[in-house]
Amino acid sequence: MARMSPTRADLDKQPHEVARMFDGVARRYDLTNTVLSGGMDHLWRRAVVTAVDATEGDRVLDIAAGTGTSSEPYADRGVQVVPADFSLGMLTEGYRRRPDLPFTAADAMRLPFADDSFDVVTMSFGLRNVADVDAALREFLRVVRPGGRLVVCEFSQPVVPVFSTVYNNYLMRALPRVARRVSSNPESYVYLAESIRAWPDQRALAQQVRSAGWEQVRWRNLSGGVVALHYAVAAGR
Known part of the structure; x- marks a missing residue:
């Protein structure tokens, strides 16, 4: 099996390797994302907040929250949000910025929460990095x-x-070069590019969501399909 270099993960997505990679980019992660996306990341995150449509009293799990940037809009609205991630480096950076948020170490495949704990689960730009989607x-x-x-x-x-x-x-060409200028770990963005190209399209991901037991699955394209929002509902049980 191919091994990971000290700074990037491979597409077999071994959890400890991916976590170590994100530990290495935590310090400048948010800035790098903004530069590489041409500022579009802010628009995408706003679209997620609108789609989640959480109100005061709701409990939201923001998995793969990284430094908590995606969680802040909920907290600022009085929504109970739990930013969770398996990168301790990301969580540490997030807690440094927002010590009022309950940052939680969590593996998406084995969540440390009880059944029926949340009203909404949301994940932005993280499902692609999970070994078993x-x-x-x-x-x-x-x-x-x-x-x-x-x-x-x-x-x-x-x-x-x-x-x-x-x-x-x-x-495959421009992104790694730009990352070398702004990222604290540019090699990790080679993995980013490779993982995006290997990711299933909108319809295939929707089928995976259905197969996992979710209902009313649908999606909406953002930026011409560069990014997609997938929605689903948990059936009564």
């Missing part, structure tokens, strides 16, 4: 209450052929 989706279903919701934001496949060609060229 089906196991994670089943765990999300376990910890959400009957009638609760799932919102996944993830890189996807552009729906315009010409745009898809340009986008893939950017991923």
